[in-house]
Amino acid sequence: MAATAAQRRADELGANCRYVVAELPGAPLRDGCADLVYTGKGALIWMPDLDAWAADVARLARPGGHLFVHEAHPMVPLWTWDEDEPRIRPDRGYFERSHVNDTFPANGAVEWQTTLAGIITAVLGAGLELRHVAEHPEPFWRWGDLDAAAWRGQLPNTFTLLARKPSWGTGPTGPVPWCRAGRSGRWGTSAA
Ligand SMILES: C[S@@+](CC[C@H](N)C(=O)[O-])C[C@H]1O[C@@H](n2cnc3c(N)ncnc32)[C@H](O)[C@@H]1O
Numbered sequence: 001m002a003a004t005a006a007q008r009r010a011d012e013l014g015a016n017c018r019y020v021v022a023e024l025p026g027a028p029l030r031d032g033c034a035d036l037v038y039t040g041k042g043a044l045i046w047m048p049d050l051d052a053w054a055a056d057v058a059r060l061a062r063p064g065g066h067l068f069v070h071e072a073h074p075m076v077p078l079w080t081w082d083e084d085e086p087r088i089r090p091d092r093g094y095f096e097r098s099h100v101n102d103t104f105p106a107n108g109a110v111e112w113q114t115t116l117a118g119i120i121t122a123v124l125g126a127g128l129e130l131r132h133v134a135e136h137p138e139p140f141w142r143w144g145d146l147d148a149a150a151w152r153g154q155l156p157n158t159f160t161l162l163a164r165k166p167s168w169g170t171g172p173t174g175p176v177p178w179c180r181a182g183r184s185g186r187w188g189t190s191a192a
Contacts, residue, residue, distance in 0.1 A: 002040060025049070025056035032062040032169075040070040041140050045111040050119060054126035061165040067128060069161040073135060074116050076157055077101075079150035081143075086150040104143055116159065127170030128163035135159045 003019040010017040022029055024039070024047070037057045047053045057067050077099050080087040092099055094115060101109050114122070116135075124130060139157040151157060 002038065006038075024060075025052040027056060027060060029060055031059050032065075034060045035062060035065045037061055037065070037067045038069075039067070042072065044069070044071050044114065044119070048112050050114050050122040051125060054122040054128070057123075058126040058128055058165055058170045061128075063165055063169045064167040065165050066131075067123065067161070067163040067165075069119075069159075070140065071159060071161075072140070073156040073159050074114060074119070075155065076139075077111070077113060079148070079155060079157075081146060081148040081150070083147060083149060086148070086152075086155055119161070123161065123163050128165055130161070130163050132162040133159065 003021045007017075007019045010019070017035075020029065020034075037060055039053070039057075044050070044053075061067060075094060078088050078092045078094060080089055081103065094113075096113055098110050098112050101107070101111050116133075120130065120133065135156040136158045137151075137153045137156065139151050142151065
């Protein structure tokens, strides 16, 4: 959905930009093909190995290219949906590996958990440079007319992260000039 909207906007603006939706890790795309890799709005919870995800992001991004993440804050599984005041669910833990999502629309799906530090460490571990991390009170998703107290500004519900692949590439081999060779047009890759 996000990639479709981004492509429509790019087309409206006449930008030479092509968005590709791909599953990470293991996206069948060539190394260094993307100016931007976006992951967001409920994709990270399906990835058991964020080191593998980050490594594939680093592989896909061209030198100087970016990763942008807009995701649910890792604290979100702990918030109740009580309308009178925010509460912490006693059956969940911030440092747990996973939890069963018993609310709509996931109803029973097992979702992976990674702390904010774990997400940042995965990005840095892939050799990307961190440019921005911010925590936001606004959720990106609400259920019907529900107005949970946890969504009213007191608690983090989303975060954004921007990272950049160094212009000399990543990894122990140093510069990777082949990443630039043969690049045609501007590509964005969306993991979601
Ligand atoms: C709640 S939807 C979010 C849709 C979209 N990201 C958006 O912003 O509109 C969750 C998405 O995560 C995607 N997803 C799950 N596992 C993924 C993976 N390993 N790589 C990329 N996307 C994945 C699913 O395809 C699904 O579209």
